[in-house]
Amino acid sequence: MTDPIRDLLSRKPVLFADGAMGTSLFALGLETGDNPELWNVDHPDRVAEVHRGFVEAGSDIVLTNSFGGNARRLMLHQLQGRVGELNRAAAEVARNVADQAGHKVLVAGSMGPTGDIMAPVGALSTAEAEEAFAAQAEALKEGGVDLLWIETISAMDELTAAVAGAARTGLPIVATLTFDTHGRTMMGVTTAEAAKLAAGLPVPPVAIGANCGIGPSQLLESVLGLVAAAGPEAVVVAKGNAGIPQYRAGHIHYDGSPDVMADYAALARDAGARIIGGCCGNTAAHIRAMVEAVGTRPRRDPPSLEAVAAALGPLNAPAKTDGEERRERKRRRG
Template sequence: MKRLEERLQAGETLLVDGAMGTFLQSLGLKPGECPELWCLSHPDDVKSIHRAYREAGSDVVECNSFGGTRYKLLHYGLEARVAEINRAAAALAREVAGADQHVLGSLGPTGAFMEPYGDETEAAIVAAFAEQARALEAGGADAVVVETMSALEECCAAVRAARENTGMTVVASFTFEPRHGGGYASMMGVSPAQFAQAAAAAGAHVVGANCGLGPDMMAEIVREMRAAAPGVPLLAMPNAGLPALVDGKTVFRETPDDMARKSLALREAGASLIGGCCGTTPAHIRAMAIALRTPRAPS
């Protein structure tokens, strides 16, 4: 199997799977419980999620490892089990993916603040991401996504950790929000163009955006990144629209047909690695797979 970035550079459009956290909750994950520990305590449930997305048509299986750094696992008293949990996360995904699909490890924010904004050193953050990335690779991941980031320093530290300590493809993804006066920026004030250039310079093979926004706004972000970092493959994993509170529950209003149609707009904007974040289900991914694999009409 070719490397993920090689396939994207060659012009393929690949589909990543959808939401993990809400799926785990539907299977019984309780508030305050560690989602990543389910890779050890409920492996069949985790595999059933991967299998549902694969059967829906995803090309890339993403691991249940978003909060798998020692910083996050410390909250559950699990910091000594970083390697065990992340190896299991990747092994479960690989078992479902087989040899012909990519397995994408997930590296989420640590929740710690690096100097000069906080007390953590860059070396400590790099070491934590390196520990997680090595375990994911050992379990069978061939790529990793540094995702839902808002601080450039932390994101670039994670990218360097993965590049310097593994042979995996490294994807870097920020979360943006609309900015007063127009345009988009992360919570820390970083624009899509600034992020794309910095992440690529740090060594990311693929850059993009996930979470926070629906597909319409994300298409605008993809276009800005394409202009700022030409030649770098782009990721887009939007939510199924913006969240709304209905009868005390958070709902996402984009239907599978909506996401299918808008996934084509994301591809036209320049994204070649497309998936879903919060609110997306196997039904959304199935509709997106059908849309993205339907031959384009002659222009």
């Protein structure tokens, strides 16, 4: 199997992923409650504009606009019968932008969680989840992606099902989980457990990492944990939010400026991440600052947690109210 990530990493010590598709689409007119995947067919020019901005900022990898493109998530919008169409379109839009870039750009098929709780706690069986992920993965492959990028996972059984479904395509797989304070996912998975599970899967992901979460400090704590658990040869991904999400007047805002995320990117590289990008709140300006910081700042020893906190803020995020916690969980599940 061709591994485009390792091939590109053999020529570049660090690869840059993109920033936040959702944040960018909201800036272009997407409304709360709208389905982002529909924009792949209704407004492909706007989706392409987002990809193009990240490519021009220096991204080596762009993720397709298909985070919620599995049938379980699309069911919320009565779109479960359009999995193939919407995911192929997402891949084709990104592929067209990547092929016109002035440098090598890989297209990664974004695959987010189902939003359902898996059995025996919930109603979604492993087989059903695997089929949902497999259908999405096949459509993304048909649309021309180079690899599949499973992201924002919090449960080990869902990670297993997602990788199994994606593996049917034969494409390389990247998997990132979302860890909160103290390096645990919403379902209690630690960085060490995630690294061990990923390495032991029948088709191990070529890279494992952390995305989303609370803020850049907590993201780097998770990266340090993953590097320690996965070993020096592992390809670890850092894709953190632009600061801490805050709820103001019914909308989510992020307090991380491009300068803050530049510091995050340099620290992520020093921590051992080989693929660095941004999740919620990160615009093309944030990615450009990351690329410049990693390219100009000297490499240092892996940072201590104290150094991370001093540069990016405390590791323990302010406690959320019950209402904020409910909104955060809703945001994760879409």
